Amino acid sequence: MKLEEIAHRIDGIPSMRLEQAQSIEKTITRYDSRALLEFGFFHGVSSVYMASILKNLGGDRKLTTIDLENARDRSPNLEELAQEFDVSAFIEAHYEPRSYLWRLKAFIEEGRRFDFCYLDGGHTWADTGFAFFLIDKLLEDGGLFCLMICGGPPTASLGL
DSSP states (O other): OOHHHHHHHTTTSOSOOHHHHHHHHHHHHHTTOOEEEEEOOTTSHHHHHHHHHHHHHOSSOEEEEEEEGGGGGSSSOHHHHHHHTTOGGGEEEEEESSOSHHHHHHHHHHTOOEEEEEEOOOOSHHHHHHHHHHHHHHEEEEEEEEEOOTTSSOOEEEEO
């Protein structure tokens, strides 16, 4: 499904805008990203965009995404949108009670690796600052890190 079609159907649900998704699509496609890590999916709009990109590219690709437990109670929520857009198979969702930091620790201990990280969550110095340190331990060599600041366009895609 094209990103423009998704944008039309999710109009009014807060989070990632079409222009942001198109920028992410260019990056994921250019660098042939296969293992994505996302922080802060809120309603699941950004997750659906990224999972749709992965689905369109084909192959063995997965988005691993993390948010707080209360994300389950949002309407719509990630599961509802993923099912509506037929991308559930491309999403591994984790719900945490307070922060994504413990999940990152577990990923490091499991030896998980990612080649693209999208950070639009936490919104506090303690969570985001420490996450930046942990992400460096999870990224493949040459992996990309995209940081959203104040809901604007992706600020940077940096190879770490």
